[in-house]
Amino acid sequence: MPTRDEIFDSVRETLVDALGLDDDEVVPEATLMGDLGAESIDFLDIAFRLEKAFDIKIPRGELFPENIASSDSGFVKDGVFTEAGIAELRTKMPHADIDSFADDPKVENMQDLFTVDMLVNFLEARLA
Amino acid sequence: MRWFWIDRFIEFESGSYAKSVKNVTLAEEHLHDHFPGFPVMPGSLMIEGLAQTGGILLGEINDFEHIVILAKVPQMTFHSWACPGDQLIYTAKITNSGEEGGAVDVTAMVGDRLVAEGSIIFVHLDQSDSEFGAIDQKNFVFSMNLLGILDVGKAGTGEDQG
Numbered sequence: 163m164p165t166r167d168e169i170f171d172s173v174r175e176t177l178v179d180a181l182g183l184d185d186d187e188v189v190p191e192a193t194l195m196g197d198l199g200a201e202s203i204d205f206l207d208i209a210f211r212l213e214k215a216f217d218i219k220i221p222r223g224e225l226f227p228e229n230i231a232s233s234d235s236g237f238v239k240d241g242v243f244t245e246a247g248i249a250e251l252r253t254k255m256p257h258a259d260i261d262s263f264a265d266d267p268k269v270e271n272m273q274d275l276f277t278v279d280m281l282v283n284f285l286e287a288r289l290a
Numbered sequence: 291m292r293w294f295w296i297d298r299f300i301e302f303e304s305g306s307y308a309k310s311v312k313n314v315t316l317a318e319e320h321l322h323d324h325f326p327g328f329p330v331m332p333g334s335l336m337i338e339g340l341a342q343t344g345g346i347l348l349g350e351i352n353d354f355e356h357i358v359i360l361a362k363v364p365q366m367t368f369h370s371w372a373c374p375g376d377q378l379i380y381t382a383k384i385t386n387s388g389e390e391g392g393a394v395d396v397t398a399m400v401g402d403r404l405v406a407e408g409s410i411i412f413v414h415l416d417q418s419d420s421e422f423g424a425i426d427q428k429n430f431v432f433s434m435n436l437l438g439i440l441d442v443g444k445a446g447t448g449e450d451q452g
Contacts, residue, residue, distance in 0.1 A: 203362050206411060207393075210393050
């Protein structure tokens with residue numbers, strides 16, 4: 163099993179290729195959308211590249227969950243995640259830093275859950 | 291003009307790879323503007339032909355149940371160009387395919403000369419998807435019209451008549 167550093171190196175290479183970045187832009191705390199300029203379609207590209215790099219299958223919605231934040235999901239009220247919504251995020255995204263998000267759980271902040279570190283956490287758990 | 295940027299398939303291995311032909315001809319209007327006195331096949335239209343090749347290959351896996359949309363061209367390198375009289379051979383190989391979409395690696399060759407290489411990512415869309423109405427149909431990789439390419443040659447080629 164690769165070490166966390168090795169996983170990070172592969173993730174960095176993946177993001178450099180998928181998003182056209184420089185190596186030094188990819189740091190653990192960088193957010194994929196805000197800091198690294200990823201768009202939703204890039205998530206599919208990233209997932210495909212990670213599958214190839216690590217020889218794994220990433221089922222749809224596992225790395226980047228869908229529909230949790232939609233208005234009819236029951237997890238969001240007035241643009242803010244409810245307690246149930248935050249609990250759902252913890253279940254669906256154990257690889258993300260939900261604790262920090264829970265301090266200000268606005269729907270618009272959800273994209274900040276998608277960080278380089280989140281990818282590394284996901285892969286570390288998956289490859290263990 | 292019709293939005294066919296490949297002329298026919300010459301190889302088609304379901305779920306694996308496909309090869310198509312694009313014959314470049316001076317009858318194509320745009321070659322007179324691209325460029326005056328130096329007609330070359332626009333790279334963007336080569337990408338379209340490669341995407342039609344790869345998109346049909348991908349769509350065929352699910353019997354064309356999904357609409358396949360060109361989503362992203364992560365990389366494309368043009369090493370050379372193609373001019374009237376050249377026959378481009380487009381090859382698309384599936385590198386990933388799943389519920390959400392798929393990806394292909396592609397090359398464009400004229401004879402032994404590599405003209406372009408890269409990769410293309412597609413997403414699936416269904417009429418039931420909420421985003422469906424928002425998508426410009428021009429972005430669809432194939433429509434029922436384009437699938438007519440699969441019929442080219444079914445009547446037999448001239449070679450059969452010799």
